[in-house]
Amino acid sequence: MPEMTLVGGVNAALAYEMAADERVLVFGEDIGVNGGVFRATEGLQQRFGPERVIDTPLAEGLIAGMAVGLAAQGLRPVAEIQFMGFSYPTLDQLISHASRLRNRTRGRLSCPMVLRAPFGGGIHAPEHHSESTEALYAHIPGLRVVIPSSPGRAYGLLLAAIRDPDPVVFLEPKRIYRLTKQEVADDGEAMPLDVCFVVRDGTDITLVTWGAMIHETLQAAEQLAEEGVSAEVIDVATLRPLDTETILESVAKTGRCVIIHEAPRSGGFGAEIAAVVAEHGLLNLLAPVARVTGYDTIMPLLKLEQHYLPSVERIMDTVHKTMEFA
Amino acid sequence: MRCVAQFEVGYTGYLDHEFRVTGPLPEFAREPAQLIAAYRAMASARAFDRKAINLQRTGQLGTFASCLGEEAIAVAVGLAMRPEDVLLPMYRHHGAYLSRGVRMAELLAYWGGDERGMDFQSVREDFAVAVPIATQAPHAVGVGYAFKYRKEPRVAVCLLGDGATSKGDFYEAINAAGVWELPVVFVVANNLWAISVPRALQSRAQTLAQKAIAAGFEGEQVDGNDYIAVRDRLDQALERARSGQGPSLIEALTYRMGDHTTADDSRRYRNAEEVEAWRRRDPLDRLRGYLLQSGVWSEADEEALQVECQEEADQAAQIYLERPPQPPASMFDYLYERLPRAYAEQRKALAGPSDI
Numbered sequence: 001m002p003e004m005t006l007v008g009g010v011n012a013a014l015a016y017e018m019a020a021d022e023r024v025l026v027f028g029e030d031i032g033v034n035g036g037v038f039r040a041t042e043g044l045q046q047r048f049g050p051e052r053v054i055d056t057p058l059a060e061g062l063i064a065g066m067a068v069g070l071a072a073q074g075l076r077p078v079a080e081i082q083f084m085g086f087s088y089p090t091l092d093q094l095i096s097h098a099s100r101l102r103n104r105t106r107g108r109l110s111c112p113m114v115l116r117a118p119f120g121g122g123i124h125a126p127e128h129h130s131e132s133t134e135a136l137y138a139h140i141p142g143l144r145v146v147i148p149s150s151p152g153r154a155y156g157l158l159l160a161a162i163r164d165p166d167p168v169v170f171l172e173p174k175r176i177y178r179l180t181k182q183e184v185a186d187d188g189e190a191m192p193l194d195v196c197f198v199v200r201d202g203t204d205i206t207l208v209t210w211g212a213m214i215h216e217t218l219q220a221a222e223q224l225a226e227e228g229v230s231a232e233v234i235d236v237a238t239l240r241p242l243d244t245e246t247i248l249e250s251v252a253k254t255g256r257c258v259i260i261h262e263a264p265r266s267g268g269f270g271a272e273i274a275a276v277v278a279e280h281g282l283l284n285l286l287a288p289v290a291r292v293t294g295y296d297t298i299m300p301l302l303k304l305e306q307h308y309l310p311s312v313e314r315i316m317d318t319v320h321k322t323m324e325f326a
Numbered sequence: 327m328r329c330v331a332q333f334e335v336g337y338t339g340y341l342d343h344e345f346r347v348t349g350p351l352p353e354f355a356r357e358p359a360q361l362i363a364a365y366r367a368m369a370s371a372r373a374f375d376r377k378a379i380n381l382q383r384t385g386q387l388g389t390f391a392s393c394l395g396e397e398a399i400a401v402a403v404g405l406a407m408r409p410e411d412v413l414l415p416m417y418r419h420h421g422a423y424l425s426r427g428v429r430m431a432e433l434l435a436y437w438g439g440d441e442r443g444m445d446f447q448s449v450r451e452d453f454a455v456a457v458p459i460a461t462q463a464p465h466a467v468g469v470g471y472a473f474k475y476r477k478e479p480r481v482a483v484c485l486l487g488d489g490a491t492s493k494g495d496f497y498e499a500i501n502a503a504g505v506w507e508l509p510v511v512f513v514v515a516n517n518l519w520a521i522s523v524p525r526a527l528q529s530r531a532q533t534l535a536q537k538a539i540a541a542g543f544e545g546e547q548v549d550g551n552d553y554i555a556v557r558d559r560l561d562q563a564l565e566r567a568r569s570g571q572g573p574s575l576i577e578a579l580t581y582r583m584g585d586h587t588t589a590d591d592s593r594r595y596r597n598a599e600e601v602e603a604w605r606r607r608d609p610l611d612r613l614r615g616y617l618l619q620s621g622v623w624s625e626a627d628e629e630a631l632q633v634e635c636q637e638e639a640d641q642a643a644q645i646y647l648e649r650p651p652q653p654p655a656s657m658f659d660y661l662y663e664r665l666p667r668a669y670a671e672q673r674k675a676l677a678g679p680s681d682i
Contacts, residue, residue, distance in 0.1 A: 025475070051475060057505055062464045062498035069468020069482075072453070073412075075475070077468070089494075096458045097465070103660040105454050106445035110663065142661050165663040194666050241668035 004184045007177040009154030010040045010116070014078065016188050017162045018048050021076060024162060027054035028063055028080030028116075037082055038118055038177055064090035064115060068097045071113040076162055084119035084171065085128035091136065098167040099142030111167045114158075118174035120212045120262055121309055124302040131299045132211070132263040137169045138239040138272075144168040144193060145239040149214035151182040153237060156191030163190060173212035194238050196246040202232035205256040205319060208247060208273055210236040213260045213310060220315040229323060239269055244276045251277055255286035256322050260310055265293040287325035292318045333539045335532075338559050339549035343607040345615035352558040358622035364405060364553050365613045365623070366631060368397040371421030372610060373635035374430050375584075377643055378420075378437060382588045386647065388439045391418045395551070395583030398609035399485075399515045401425050402556035406564055407483055409449065412469050414462040415485040417455040419515065422485060426452065430642030431649075438646060441660070460490035463499030463512070470508030470573070481567040482510045489520025491534045497541075500575065504542035507572035511563045512538070514575065515550060517582035522595040538575035550578030551609040581607070653677070 004012060018024045026041055026048075032055035035042030045053035056063055063079045070077040081087040094115070101111040121130035138145045146161055146168055148154035154172065161168035199214070200221050209217045214235055221231040232250050236242070251257045257277050259270035274289045292310045300308050340355065342348055354360050375394055381387035393400055396419060404425025407413060415422055420433055427448035436443025436455070444454035453469075456462035466484035473480045490496050491514055503510045514534050518525045531537065538545030548555045556578055563574035581604035585592045592601075617623035655677035658665055665673065 025471075057498070057502050059494075059498040059502070061495055062467065062502050065461065065464020065495065065499070066468035066471060066502065069414075069465035069470075070472050071468070072465070073451070073469055073472035075472050092458060092461060092495075093464065096461055097456075101454075102662070103657075104441055104444055105660075106442050107660050108445045108450055109453070194668070241666035244668065 001183040001185050003181045004151040004155065005178045005181055006148065006151045006154045006172070007038055007040050009148070009151040009184055010158055010172060011042060012184070012186050013155045013158035013162070014041060014044060015047065016186060017159060018044065018052065020188060023074065023076040024078060025052050025054065025070060025075055026078045026080070027056050029056060029058055029082050031055060031080050036080060038174060040116070040172070041080065060086055061089035061093060064093035064098070067113040067115065068093055068101065068111055071111040071167070072101060072109045076112055078114045078116065078162055081115060081117040083129050084117045084133060085131055087115075087117050090115060094137070094143060094167070094169070095140055099140050102166065103142060110165060112165050114161045114168045114170050116170045116172060118172045118177070120173045120175050121299060121305050122175040122212065124305070127301055130305060132261065132294065134171055134239060135263060135267060135269045137171070138269050140240070142166070143240060145171065146193060147171045147173065147210045147237060147239065149173060149176070149211055149235045149237070151180065152184045153191060153197065153235070155184050155186070156189060157193065157237065159188065160190035160193045164193060171211070175212040176215055179215060194241050194243055196243045197235045197237050198232060198246065198250065199235050200231065200233040202230040202254065204230045204254055205258065205322060206232045206234060206247070206250040206254045207258050207260060207315070207319070208234045208236060209260040210239065211262065213262055216310060216312045216315060217260050219312045220319065223312070223316060224319060229319070231319070236273075242272065242276070244280065247273060247276065248281050251281045252284045255284055257285070257289045258292060258315070258318055258322055259289065260292045260315055262294050262309055264296045265291060266296050268293055287322045290318045290322050333536065335535050335545060335547060337547040338555045339552050340554040340558070341552045341612055341616050343612060345612065345619050351554065354557065354561070355554045358617070358620065361554070361613065361617060362623065364401055364557070365610070365617060367401045367405065367421065367425050368553070368610050368613065369631055370635045370638060371397045371400060371424055373639040374420060374424065374433070374642070377639035378434060379588060381434070381438075381643060387434065387437055389587050389589045390437045391587045392584035393418050393420050395604065395608065396515055396517055396580050397421050398553040398556055398613070399513065399550045399578045399580060402553055402560055403483060403485060403513055406557055406560040407481070411481045411483060411564070412451050412453065413449070413483050413485070414453040414466045414469065415455055416459070416462065416487055416490065417457055418487070419485050423452070430639060431645040434642060434646035435649065440649075440652065442652065460486060460493035460495040463490070463496050466510045466512070467499050467502045467508060470503060470510040471506060473509050474506070479568045480509065481564050484510060484512045486512065486514050487520060488514060488516040488518065488525055488528055488534060489523065490514070491537055492528055497537070500538060500541035500573070503573040507570075509567035509570070510573045511560065511567055512573065512575040513560070514577045515580055516577050517580045519582050519586070519592070519596065521586045521590060533577060535575055535577035543573050543575070545575040545577065547577045547579060550580030551607050551612055553609060553613050580609070583608070
């Protein structure tokens with residue numbers, strides 16, 4: 001089995017599906033000859049040609065809109081937005097069209113498109129290159145919002161996203177694009193969407209996270225084990241639609257829940273998860289649901305970004321308080 | 327300084343508003359049956375429009391955008407396209423859909439607040455109306471790209487208004503269509519008003535057609551109230567697109583004779599003299615006048631047609647009004663191909679125990 005990084009998993013999934021399905025077209029800015037600024041599409045244009053791996057003019061709204069047109073025509077467009085910070089012109093197309101094309105034509109037209117974008121901080125990038133605004137996308141009915149947090153899930157979930165009959169926003173945690181390697185079978189096997197993954201079993205506390213924060217969260221779980229605390233770690237993976245059952249089952253078992261995300265706290269997707277646990281799991285709770293998140297500030301530029309991003313220490317601190325509550 | 331590029335923007339009109347022929351007519355226009363069919367479609371579209379407004383005024387339809395005065399453009403688009411082409415319209419030009427076989431009752435359903443209205447039983451690949459301005463222009467790029475990729479001799483026709491040409495979506499779309507030489511025809515129905523904002527405040531550009539030149543392809547103007555002119559130039563543009571010669575932009579000069587929608591009162595921002603002046607250039611009067619003058623149409627034909635159109639619109643209204651509404655829980659049923667489990671509880675709460 002080949003060893004893959006997370007970005008390698010993205011690349012392998014794209015290559016696999018392009019070879020398997022002529023309907024798959026990949027396009028975006030600098031994704032052709034250059035292979036994308038993170039090399040997610042490296043080698044694809046050489047292999048599949050410029051008709052299928054398309055360098056677009058520099059226009060994000062166009063990229064999202066043409067994906068809608070291609071998808072409505074039965075193709076399988078996979079569009080790349082270079083950074084999440086440049087994805088906001090696509091919101092108009094995602095909200096006004098992609099997410100509702102099936103609904104507003106009562107199934108006559110549909111929109112099986114994928115919009116990929118790298119997101120998150122911690123790579124010392126310029127302004128607008130480090131935000132985590134996944135909650136904006138997760139608020140849109142009709143969309144799927146999928147975030148892989150390992151090479152294997154990048155490969156398997158991207159395949160599932162491309163094959164899904166409805167639009168998927170696929171957000172890639174760029175800080176861990178190359179952080180770890182994993183053996184992944186390049187066999188075209190997709191992983192299920194709409195489910196959370198329990199990536200570490202535990203009995204004392206449930207840590208819920210997604211994207212790059214999986215890294216700090218697993219580190220915290222490791223330290224907690226040394227302290228004799230057994231932490232269960234859940235990678236949410238699909239934010240919309242949310243698999244509440246996996247989270248509630250875990251909380252029913254552990255009685256404690258800490259949610260960790262990079263995005264600002266207020267109105268972040270952690271609030272939705274906390275509300276679900278409060279609505280359906282209150283009587284199982286031994287302590288209040290807690291959140292470890294980015295601050296309610298503008299994402300700072302690179303000199304201060306380490307102070308903004310939740311650290312292992314901040315996670316440990318909140319977990320300790322939650323464990324000590326009762 | 328030397329000149330490195332020079333451009334021209336052409337204008338085409340065949341019939342003036344006194345029904346005089348101002349130049350040699352194109353082939354199709356020498357065939358009375360073709361022009362009569364087009365005139366009938368325009369009259370039918372106008373009857374539909376009148377019916378829709380009546381329904382709205384009597385509380386039986388939602389807010390409606392009238393096409394009054396722009397029927398020549400709408401019908402020319404509908405009749406010039408082949409069934410396998412794909413229409414990506416804005417919300418006003420009902421005659422384009424109707425000429426392609428969409429049922430009046432379907433359009434009434436949409437404007438009456440029923441999503442099933444855009445589930446056309448014919449032209450299954452046509453887009454639903456775009457409500458946010460110019461957002462359908464990038465879709466046309468995608469559709470055109472799909473045609474080109476699959477090597478199909480089909481054309482995407484994108485209908486926009488003058489206001490749309492101020493939007494980034496429009497510029498981004500024509501630019502990309504130019505780069506990839508896509509089979510897309512952009513038709514700008516320039517009716518001089520974007521709700522209350524007149525053409526002069528929309529752009530300093532002398533024509534809207536010339537915006538295509540910046541995207542690397544031809545833009546031209548036609549008299550949008552002259553069916554023969556619109557149809558002729560559309561035929562040419564569609565043929566170019568179909569034969570791999572890339573996109574075109576046609577700016578059709580017309581006038582929004584009615585309010586923006588039934589929720590608008592255009593007396594607040596434009597004067598009656600202007601409206602009256604354009605009423606004399608009514609596209610239906612123009613074509614009818616020419617047909618009468620040519621002796622291929624009579625007052626008796628006209629009377630019969632009016633009765634027929636009225637009956638057709640009445641029947642459509644009847645079908646629309648008699649259709650039972652969708653069950654409330656249907657709002658969940660087309661969100662995704664299969665409703666994810668996460669939504670099941672909400673759907674059940676809305677549907678109640680009896681309707682699962």
